[in-house]
Amino acid sequence: MNDKPSDETESEEHIWAHGKSVSNFLSSDNNMNDERKEIIRQTLEFEIIDIRTYTGYKGDLLVEITTIDPDVTQSLKKIAESLGMETVIQKNIVMIYKIFCITPSSNTYDLK
Numbered sequence: 001m002n003d004k005p006s007d008e009t010e011s012e013e014h015i016w017a018h019g020k021s022v023s024n025f026l027s028s029d030n031n032m033n034d035e036r037k038e039i040i041r042q043t044l045e046f047e048i049i050d051i052r053t054y055t056g057y058k059g060d061l062l063v064e065i066t067t068i069d070p071d072v073t074q075s076l077k078k079i080a081e082s083l084g085m086e087t088v089i090q091k092n093i094v095m096i097y098k099i100f101c102i103t104p105s106s107n108t109y110d111l112k
Contacts, residue, residue: 035083063101073097
């Protein structure tokens with residue numbers, strides 16, 4: 001370790017600077033868009049198993065909702081599409097449904 005004291009600006013640049021707010025990290029520059037916030041709010045009114053949000057491999061912004069009720073998937077599909085989101089529904093062999101609500105990211109390029 002270095003016993004030499006570092007100046008404040010040097011520690012501010014380090015990502016793990018003690019006391020630095022998470023909202024100041026570069027990854028926090030892109031806040032969740034309004035469509036994803038709204039679909040999450042409305043999803044919480046239904047019987048679901050899980051909900052996740054992440055960025056897909058093409059940069060699309062996804063909300064993945066898991067449920068065992070096929071009626072819930074149809075209701076959420078209508079809500080998501082009314083918000084301008086694309087939807088994909090998957091069913092596995094044990095009757096667990098996943099609905100993917102997709103919003104394209106305007107600041108990410110498609111892979112070619």
